[in-house]
Amino acid sequence: MDITKIALLGLIGAIFAVLLKDNSPVFALMISVITTLVVFIFVMPKLYEITELFDAVSENVNTEYISVLIKSVAVAYGAMFSSQLCRDFGQNAIGDKVELGGKIIIMGLAVPVITGLIKSVLNIL
Amino acid sequence: MKKIILILVFIFLFSKNTYADNELSSFDVLAIDEVSDNETGITFSSVFYSVIKGDGKAVIKEITDSVKNILFKEIEDTDGYVKTIIIISLLCGILNTITLDLKDKSVSEIVFYVSQILILTIAVTAFKESISVLKSAIDSVLSIMTAAIPFMVSVVASTGKGMQGAVLSFTTTILSVITDGIIIPMITVTTLIKIVNLISHKDMLSKMSALFKDITSYIIKGGGYVFIFMMSLERLGGATVSRFVGSTVKSVVSMIPVVGDVVSGSAEIAANTAGTVAAGSGIVLVIILVSISFMPVIKIGIITAVYKILAAVVEPVCDKNTVEIIDTIGEGCKLIMACLFMTVFMFIVSVLVMLGGLNG
DSSP, X not given: OHHHHHHHHHHHHHHHHHHXXXXXXXXXXXXXXXXXXXXXXXXXHHHHHHHHHHHHHGGGSOHHHHHHHHHHHHHHHHHHHHHHHXXXXXXXXXXXXHHHHHHHHHHHHHHHHHHHHHHHHHHHO | OHHHHHHHHHHHHHOOOXXXXXXXXXXOOHHHXXXXXXXXXXXXXXXXXXXXXXXXXXXXXXXXXXXXXXHHHHHHHHHHHHHHHHHHHHHHHHHHHHHHTSSOHHHHHHHHHHHHHHHHHHHHHHHHHHHHHHHHHHHHXXXXXXXXXXXXXXXXXXXXXXXXXXXXXXXXXXXXXXXXXIIHHHXXXXXXXXXXXXXXXXXXXXXXXXXXXXXXXXXHHHHHHHHHHHHHHIIIIIHHHHHHHHHHHHHHHHTSTTTHHHHHHHHHHHHHHHHHHHHHHHHHHHHHHHHHHHHHHHHHHHHHHHHHHHHHHHTTTSOHHHHHHHHHHHHHHHHHHHHHHHHHHHHHHHHHHHHHHHHO
8 A cells, every 4th residue: 555655665764864863964864864755766656546536526627726726735735844844954044935935926816816816896886 | 320330430440350379469579589598598479479379388398408408518517626526525535535545644735735726726616616606597597587577568658557667676786786785795705704714723714704605695595575675565555556557548538539538448458468568578588487497596596506515425535524525515505596597486486476366
C-alpha cells in the first residue's frame, strides 16, 4: 500500500537525520529535505487523479470557477510546503515571505472572480 | 287591436337578433389577442368562443398545452445554475476541509475566502435569473392587463357599469407602479445586502437587511390592504354610481316618443348581451392570467424549494456561510414568489369582483 511506503520512507529519513544530526548537521538537514521532496513527488500522481476527478464532476459547470478553486488550493499547499522547508533550514523570515507570496498569488487568482461578483451585483442594481 | 298591430310592426321593424359571440366582433380584441398569444400561446378570442359555446374540452386542451410549454421551458432555463451551485458547494466543502487542516491558518483562510466569493458569484447570478423571471412574469401580467383594460372597460361600459371599469384600470396602474418601482428593487437590495453580509465573518449588515426585508413585507401587505380598501370602496359606492349611469341611459332612451319603451327594452337586452360578453371575456381573461402568471409562481416556488433543499443537503459537507448563502437565495425567491402571487391574485380578484358587480 502507498501509505506503508510513505510511512517507511518517513521513518527511515527521520532515523538517518537523527543519527547524523550530531556528527554532520548539514547532511541531516539534506536528508530531511530530500525525504520531504520524495514524499511530495510520490503523492503527485494522486493529486493529478484528484484534479481529474474534479474535472469529471464539474463537466456541467463553468470550468473557470473550478480552475480558480483548484489553483488556489495548489498554491496554498505549495506555499505551505516551501515555507515549512525554509523554517526547517532555520530561515523563518524567508518562510514568512514565501507565505506572503502565496497569499498574494491566491488573491491574484481570485481577482477575476471578485470582478465578476462586483459586476453581477452592479448588474442587478 | 290597433295598438297591438302597431307594436308588432315596430317590433319587426326595429328588433335585431343579437348573439354573445357576434358581439365580440364589435370590440377591439386585436391587442389582447396578440399579447395573450405572445405571452402564453393562448388566443384570447378562440378561448372566448369556446367558453361562450361551453366547449370545455377545447379550453382545457389549449390551457394544458400552454402550461406544458411554459413550465418545461422555464425549468430548463434555470437548471444550469442549480447544478453549478450543487457542484461548487460540494467541491468547496471538500477543499475547505482539506485546506483547513493546513498548519498555516492564514493561507487556508484565504483559500476559504476565495471559495466563498465563488459561491457568492454563482448565487448572485442565480438570483439575478430569478429576478429576471419575476420581471418578465410581471411584464407579461401587466401587458395582458394593459391590453385587456380598454377592451374590458368598453365591454363593462356597454353594460352601464362604468365604475367597475374605472376601478379595474386604477388597480392595474397602482399594481404596476408598486411592483415595478418599489417592490422589485426592495427585494433585490434586501437579498444582496444579506448575501454581501456573509462575505465577512462579522455580522455587520444583518440589521439593515432585516430592516429592508421588513419594509418589503410591509409594502407587499400594505398593497394588499390598499387593494381590499379599493374593492370595498367600489362595492360601496361603485354600484350606486353604475346603477345611476345605467338607469340614466334607460330613462333617456325611454323618453323617445312612441318607440321609447321598445328601444328601452332593446337597450336592456343589448346590455344583458354585453353582460354575457363581459362575463365570458372576464372568465377568459382569468384563465389566461392564471395560466401565464401561476406558471412563474410555480416555477419560482420550485426554485425556492430547490435552494432550501440544497441548503439542507450541503449542510453536512459545507461550512455555515455557504449554507447561509444558498438559504438566502431561497429566502429572496420566497419574497419574489409572494410579490408575484400578490400581484396576480389582486388583478384576478379585481376582475372577479367586477364580474360579480355585473351580475349584481
